[in-house]
Amino acid sequence: MVKLYALVVMHKNVNTATCLKASYDLQSFSFFQRGxxxxxxxxxxxxxxxxTPTASRQSVKEGEYMCQVYVRVDNLAGVLITDHEYPSRVSHTLITKVLDxxxxxxxxxxxxxSNETxxxxxxxxxxxxxxxxxREADALTKMQEDLDETKIILHDTIKAVLDRGEKLDDLVAKSDSLSMNSKAFYKTARKTNSCCNFG
Incomplete structure:
Protein backbone atom coordinates (compact mmCIF):
# COMPACT_ATOMS: atom_id res chain seq x y z
CA MET A 1 0.00 0.00 0.00
CA VAL A 2 1.51 3.31 -1.08
CA LYS A 3 1.75 6.05 1.48
CA LEU A 4 1.88 9.82 1.82
CA TYR A 5 3.38 10.91 5.15
CA ALA A 6 3.79 14.67 4.98
CA LEU A 7 2.82 17.69 2.91
CA VAL A 8 4.64 20.91 3.81
CA VAL A 9 4.52 24.48 2.44
CA MET A 10 7.58 26.61 3.18
CA HIS A 11 9.08 29.95 2.29
CA LYS A 12 12.74 29.99 1.36
CA ASN A 13 14.62 33.14 2.30
CA VAL A 14 18.27 33.10 1.13
CA ASN A 15 19.75 30.16 3.13
CA THR A 16 16.89 29.47 5.50
CA ALA A 17 13.38 28.10 5.15
CA THR A 18 10.32 28.72 7.31
CA CYS A 19 7.36 26.37 7.53
CA LEU A 20 4.13 28.16 6.59
CA LYS A 21 1.81 25.14 6.84
CA ALA A 22 2.22 21.39 7.25
CA SER A 23 0.09 18.28 7.51
CA TYR A 24 1.15 14.76 8.49
CA ASP A 25 -0.35 11.28 8.27
CA LEU A 26 1.63 9.21 10.76
CA GLN A 27 -0.91 6.50 11.62
CA SER A 28 1.49 3.82 10.40
CA PHE A 29 3.92 4.71 13.22
CA SER A 30 3.41 3.76 16.83
CA PHE A 31 1.67 6.38 18.95
CA PHE A 32 4.85 7.02 20.93
CA GLN A 33 6.99 7.55 17.81
CA ARG A 34 4.69 10.01 16.03
CA GLY A 35 5.92 13.21 17.71
CA THR A 52 17.25 23.21 -3.32
CA PRO A 53 17.97 26.02 -5.78
CA THR A 54 15.14 28.42 -6.60
CA ALA A 55 13.03 27.39 -9.62
CA SER A 56 13.95 23.71 -9.35
CA ARG A 57 12.59 20.35 -8.31
CA GLN A 58 14.34 17.50 -6.55
CA SER A 59 13.44 13.98 -5.51
CA VAL A 60 15.57 12.68 -2.67
CA LYS A 61 15.56 8.95 -1.86
CA GLU A 62 16.45 8.09 1.68
CA GLY A 63 15.90 4.68 3.20
CA GLU A 64 12.27 3.78 2.66
CA TYR A 65 11.23 7.39 2.00
CA MET A 66 11.07 9.74 -0.98
CA CYS A 67 11.23 13.47 -0.34
CA GLN A 68 9.84 15.40 -3.28
CA VAL A 69 10.59 19.12 -3.24
CA TYR A 70 9.81 22.09 -5.47
CA VAL A 71 11.06 25.63 -4.86
CA ARG A 72 9.29 28.10 -7.12
CA VAL A 73 10.78 31.26 -8.63
CA ASP A 74 9.02 33.30 -5.91
CA ASN A 75 10.69 31.10 -3.21
CA LEU A 76 7.45 29.43 -2.17
CA ALA A 77 8.36 25.78 -1.62
CA GLY A 78 6.52 22.51 -1.22
CA VAL A 79 7.69 19.17 0.17
CA LEU A 80 5.91 15.83 -0.05
CA ILE A 81 7.29 12.84 1.86
CA THR A 82 6.10 9.49 0.50
CA ASP A 83 7.17 5.88 0.25
CA HIS A 84 9.04 4.67 -2.86
CA GLU A 85 5.89 3.30 -4.50
CA TYR A 86 4.20 6.68 -4.80
CA PRO A 87 4.56 8.02 -8.39
CA SER A 88 6.93 10.97 -8.68
CA ARG A 89 4.79 12.70 -11.33
CA VAL A 90 1.72 12.63 -9.09
CA SER A 91 3.81 13.95 -6.18
CA HIS A 92 5.09 16.91 -8.14
CA THR A 93 1.67 17.64 -9.62
CA LEU A 94 0.22 17.71 -6.10
CA ILE A 95 2.98 20.03 -4.85
CA THR A 96 2.40 22.40 -7.79
CA LYS A 97 -1.37 22.40 -7.20
CA VAL A 98 -0.97 23.09 -3.47
CA LEU A 99 1.53 25.91 -4.04
CA ASP A 100 -0.69 27.50 -6.69
CA SER A 114 4.58 34.32 8.67
CA ASN A 115 4.70 30.86 10.21
CA GLU A 116 2.39 27.90 10.84
CA THR A 117 0.45 29.65 13.59
CA ARG A 135 -4.58 6.01 -9.03
CA GLU A 136 -7.42 8.31 -8.05
CA ALA A 137 -5.03 11.22 -7.84
CA ASP A 138 -3.56 10.28 -11.19
CA ALA A 139 -6.98 10.64 -12.81
CA LEU A 140 -7.09 14.18 -11.42
CA THR A 141 -3.61 14.91 -12.73
CA LYS A 142 -4.00 13.41 -16.23
CA MET A 143 -4.86 16.88 -17.52
CA GLN A 144 -1.48 18.12 -16.33
CA GLU A 145 0.47 15.41 -18.14
CA ASP A 146 3.19 17.87 -19.09
CA LEU A 147 3.85 18.86 -15.46
CA ASP A 148 6.04 21.72 -16.61
CA GLU A 149 9.39 22.11 -18.26
CA THR A 150 11.28 21.94 -14.99
CA LYS A 151 13.51 18.90 -14.79
CA ILE A 152 13.29 16.86 -11.60
CA ILE A 153 16.71 16.05 -10.18
CA LEU A 154 16.83 12.67 -8.43
CA HIS A 155 19.25 12.06 -5.56
CA ASP A 156 19.84 8.62 -4.07
CA THR A 157 20.47 9.91 -0.55
CA ILE A 158 20.20 13.08 1.45
CA LYS A 159 24.02 13.23 1.47
CA ALA A 160 23.87 14.29 -2.19
CA VAL A 161 21.80 17.35 -1.24
CA LEU A 162 23.93 18.51 1.67
CA ASP A 163 26.85 20.88 1.21
CA ARG A 164 30.23 19.21 0.85
CA GLY A 165 31.55 18.05 4.20
CA GLU A 166 28.14 18.46 5.88
CA LYS A 167 26.72 15.42 7.64
CA LEU A 168 23.10 14.84 8.58
CA ASP A 169 24.20 13.58 12.01
CA ASP A 170 25.94 16.94 12.65
CA LEU A 171 22.90 18.93 11.46
CA VAL A 172 20.65 16.89 13.76
CA ALA A 173 23.03 17.40 16.72
CA LYS A 174 23.17 21.19 16.14
CA SER A 175 19.47 21.65 15.43
CA ASP A 176 17.42 23.88 17.73
CA SER A 177 14.19 22.69 16.12
CA LEU A 178 14.55 19.06 17.24
CA SER A 179 13.78 18.09 20.82
CA MET A 180 16.11 15.84 22.82
CA ASN A 181 13.56 13.02 22.35
CA SER A 182 13.67 13.42 18.56
CA LYS A 183 17.47 13.50 18.53
CA ALA A 184 17.58 10.33 20.63
CA PHE A 185 14.92 8.75 18.41
CA TYR A 186 16.96 9.61 15.29
CA LYS A 187 20.12 8.04 16.78
CA THR A 188 18.26 4.88 17.76
CA ALA A 189 16.57 4.66 14.36
CA ARG A 190 19.94 5.08 12.63
CA LYS A 191 21.41 2.25 14.72
CA THR A 192 18.51 -0.10 14.04
CA ASN A 193 18.23 1.17 10.46
CA SER A 194 14.47 1.57 10.81
CA CYS A 195 11.69 4.14 10.66
CA CYS A 196 13.59 7.36 10.09
CA ASN A 197 16.44 6.08 7.98
CA PHE A 198 17.03 9.51 6.46
CA GLY A 199 20.79 9.60 6.88
Whole structure:
Protein backbone atom coordinates (compact mmCIF):
# COMPACT_ATOMS: atom_id res chain seq x y z
CA MET A 1 0.00 0.00 0.00
CA VAL A 2 1.51 3.31 -1.08
CA LYS A 3 1.75 6.05 1.48
CA LEU A 4 1.88 9.82 1.82
CA TYR A 5 3.38 10.91 5.15
CA ALA A 6 3.79 14.67 4.98
CA LEU A 7 2.82 17.69 2.91
CA VAL A 8 4.64 20.91 3.81
CA VAL A 9 4.52 24.48 2.44
CA MET A 10 7.58 26.61 3.18
CA HIS A 11 9.08 29.95 2.29
CA LYS A 12 12.74 29.99 1.36
CA ASN A 13 14.62 33.14 2.30
CA VAL A 14 18.27 33.10 1.13
CA ASN A 15 19.75 30.16 3.13
CA THR A 16 16.89 29.47 5.50
CA ALA A 17 13.38 28.10 5.15
CA THR A 18 10.32 28.72 7.31
CA CYS A 19 7.36 26.37 7.53
CA LEU A 20 4.13 28.16 6.59
CA LYS A 21 1.81 25.14 6.84
CA ALA A 22 2.22 21.39 7.25
CA SER A 23 0.09 18.28 7.51
CA TYR A 24 1.15 14.76 8.49
CA ASP A 25 -0.35 11.28 8.27
CA LEU A 26 1.63 9.21 10.76
CA GLN A 27 -0.91 6.50 11.62
CA SER A 28 1.49 3.82 10.40
CA PHE A 29 3.92 4.71 13.22
CA SER A 30 3.41 3.76 16.83
CA PHE A 31 1.67 6.38 18.95
CA PHE A 32 4.85 7.02 20.93
CA GLN A 33 6.99 7.55 17.81
CA ARG A 34 4.69 10.01 16.03
CA GLY A 35 5.92 13.21 17.71
CA UNK A 36 9.55 12.42 16.96
CA UNK A 37 8.80 11.26 13.41
CA UNK A 38 6.85 14.47 12.73
CA UNK A 39 9.63 16.65 14.15
CA UNK A 40 12.19 14.81 12.08
CA UNK A 41 10.14 15.03 8.86
CA UNK A 42 9.77 18.76 9.48
CA UNK A 43 13.54 19.05 10.00
CA UNK A 44 14.30 17.08 6.81
CA UNK A 45 11.81 19.20 4.81
CA UNK A 46 13.48 22.41 5.97
CA UNK A 47 16.99 21.02 5.28
CA UNK A 48 16.10 19.93 1.73
CA UNK A 49 14.28 23.17 0.86
CA UNK A 50 17.29 25.18 2.08
CA UNK A 51 19.50 23.16 -0.27
CA THR A 52 17.25 23.21 -3.32
CA PRO A 53 17.97 26.02 -5.78
CA THR A 54 15.14 28.42 -6.60
CA ALA A 55 13.03 27.39 -9.62
CA SER A 56 13.95 23.71 -9.35
CA ARG A 57 12.59 20.35 -8.31
CA GLN A 58 14.34 17.50 -6.55
CA SER A 59 13.44 13.98 -5.51
CA VAL A 60 15.57 12.68 -2.67
CA LYS A 61 15.56 8.95 -1.86
CA GLU A 62 16.45 8.09 1.68
CA GLY A 63 15.90 4.68 3.20
CA GLU A 64 12.27 3.78 2.66
CA TYR A 65 11.23 7.39 2.00
CA MET A 66 11.07 9.74 -0.98
CA CYS A 67 11.23 13.47 -0.34
CA GLN A 68 9.84 15.40 -3.28
CA VAL A 69 10.59 19.12 -3.24
CA TYR A 70 9.81 22.09 -5.47
CA VAL A 71 11.06 25.63 -4.86
CA ARG A 72 9.29 28.10 -7.12
CA VAL A 73 10.78 31.26 -8.63
CA ASP A 74 9.02 33.30 -5.91
CA ASN A 75 10.69 31.10 -3.21
CA LEU A 76 7.45 29.43 -2.17
CA ALA A 77 8.36 25.78 -1.62
CA GLY A 78 6.52 22.51 -1.22
CA VAL A 79 7.69 19.17 0.17
CA LEU A 80 5.91 15.83 -0.05
CA ILE A 81 7.29 12.84 1.86
CA THR A 82 6.10 9.49 0.50
CA ASP A 83 7.17 5.88 0.25
CA HIS A 84 9.04 4.67 -2.86
CA GLU A 85 5.89 3.30 -4.50
CA TYR A 86 4.20 6.68 -4.80
CA PRO A 87 4.56 8.02 -8.39
CA SER A 88 6.93 10.97 -8.68
CA ARG A 89 4.79 12.70 -11.33
CA VAL A 90 1.72 12.63 -9.09
CA SER A 91 3.81 13.95 -6.18
CA HIS A 92 5.09 16.91 -8.14
CA THR A 93 1.67 17.64 -9.62
CA LEU A 94 0.22 17.71 -6.10
CA ILE A 95 2.98 20.03 -4.85
CA THR A 96 2.40 22.40 -7.79
CA LYS A 97 -1.37 22.40 -7.20
CA VAL A 98 -0.97 23.09 -3.47
CA LEU A 99 1.53 25.91 -4.04
CA ASP A 100 -0.69 27.50 -6.69
CA UNK A 101 -3.66 27.38 -4.33
CA UNK A 102 -1.60 28.64 -1.40
CA UNK A 103 -0.23 31.60 -3.37
CA UNK A 104 -3.73 32.44 -4.63
CA UNK A 105 -5.11 32.67 -1.09
CA UNK A 106 -2.13 33.97 0.94
CA UNK A 107 -0.49 37.16 -0.40
CA UNK A 108 3.25 36.85 -1.13
CA UNK A 109 4.11 39.84 1.06
CA UNK A 110 3.01 37.80 4.11
CA UNK A 111 5.24 34.77 3.42
CA UNK A 112 8.55 36.13 4.79
CA UNK A 113 7.03 37.18 8.12
CA SER A 114 4.58 34.32 8.67
CA ASN A 115 4.70 30.86 10.21
CA GLU A 116 2.39 27.90 10.84
CA THR A 117 0.45 29.65 13.59
CA UNK A 118 -0.21 32.85 11.64
CA UNK A 119 -1.25 31.35 8.28
CA UNK A 120 -4.84 30.25 7.70
CA UNK A 121 -4.71 27.58 5.00
CA UNK A 122 -6.73 24.55 6.18
CA UNK A 123 -6.54 22.53 2.91
CA UNK A 124 -3.42 20.39 3.44
CA UNK A 125 -5.01 17.53 5.46
CA UNK A 126 -7.67 17.18 2.73
CA UNK A 127 -5.01 16.90 0.03
CA UNK A 128 -3.06 14.38 2.08
CA UNK A 129 -6.20 12.23 2.36
CA UNK A 130 -7.40 12.73 -1.23
CA UNK A 131 -4.02 11.90 -2.78
CA UNK A 132 -3.30 8.79 -0.63
CA UNK A 133 -4.49 6.69 -3.56
CA UNK A 134 -2.26 7.69 -6.48
CA ARG A 135 -4.58 6.01 -9.03
CA GLU A 136 -7.42 8.31 -8.05
CA ALA A 137 -5.03 11.22 -7.84
CA ASP A 138 -3.56 10.28 -11.19
CA ALA A 139 -6.98 10.64 -12.81
CA LEU A 140 -7.09 14.18 -11.42
CA THR A 141 -3.61 14.91 -12.73
CA LYS A 142 -4.00 13.41 -16.23
CA MET A 143 -4.86 16.88 -17.52
CA GLN A 144 -1.48 18.12 -16.33
CA GLU A 145 0.47 15.41 -18.14
CA ASP A 146 3.19 17.87 -19.09
CA LEU A 147 3.85 18.86 -15.46
CA ASP A 148 6.04 21.72 -16.61
CA GLU A 149 9.39 22.11 -18.26
CA THR A 150 11.28 21.94 -14.99
CA LYS A 151 13.51 18.90 -14.79
CA ILE A 152 13.29 16.86 -11.60
CA ILE A 153 16.71 16.05 -10.18
CA LEU A 154 16.83 12.67 -8.43
CA HIS A 155 19.25 12.06 -5.56
CA ASP A 156 19.84 8.62 -4.07
CA THR A 157 20.47 9.91 -0.55
CA ILE A 158 20.20 13.08 1.45
CA LYS A 159 24.02 13.23 1.47
CA ALA A 160 23.87 14.29 -2.19
CA VAL A 161 21.80 17.35 -1.24
CA LEU A 162 23.93 18.51 1.67
CA ASP A 163 26.85 20.88 1.21
CA ARG A 164 30.23 19.21 0.85
CA GLY A 165 31.55 18.05 4.20
CA GLU A 166 28.14 18.46 5.88
CA LYS A 167 26.72 15.42 7.64
CA LEU A 168 23.10 14.84 8.58
CA ASP A 169 24.20 13.58 12.01
CA ASP A 170 25.94 16.94 12.65
CA LEU A 171 22.90 18.93 11.46
CA VAL A 172 20.65 16.89 13.76
CA ALA A 173 23.03 17.40 16.72
CA LYS A 174 23.17 21.19 16.14
CA SER A 175 19.47 21.65 15.43
CA ASP A 176 17.42 23.88 17.73
CA SER A 177 14.19 22.69 16.12
CA LEU A 178 14.55 19.06 17.24
CA SER A 179 13.78 18.09 20.82
CA MET A 180 16.11 15.84 22.82
CA ASN A 181 13.56 13.02 22.35
CA SER A 182 13.67 13.42 18.56
CA LYS A 183 17.47 13.50 18.53
CA ALA A 184 17.58 10.33 20.63
CA PHE A 185 14.92 8.75 18.41
CA TYR A 186 16.96 9.61 15.29
CA LYS A 187 20.12 8.04 16.78
CA THR A 188 18.26 4.88 17.76
CA ALA A 189 16.57 4.66 14.36
CA ARG A 190 19.94 5.08 12.63
CA LYS A 191 21.41 2.25 14.72
CA THR A 192 18.51 -0.10 14.04
CA ASN A 193 18.23 1.17 10.46
CA SER A 194 14.47 1.57 10.81
CA CYS A 195 11.69 4.14 10.66
CA CYS A 196 13.59 7.36 10.09
CA ASN A 197 16.44 6.08 7.98
CA PHE A 198 17.03 9.51 6.46
CA GLY A 199 20.79 9.60 6.88
Missing amino acids: SVQEFMSFISKTIVER EFSASIPANLWPT TIDFPHLPGYLTKYQNP
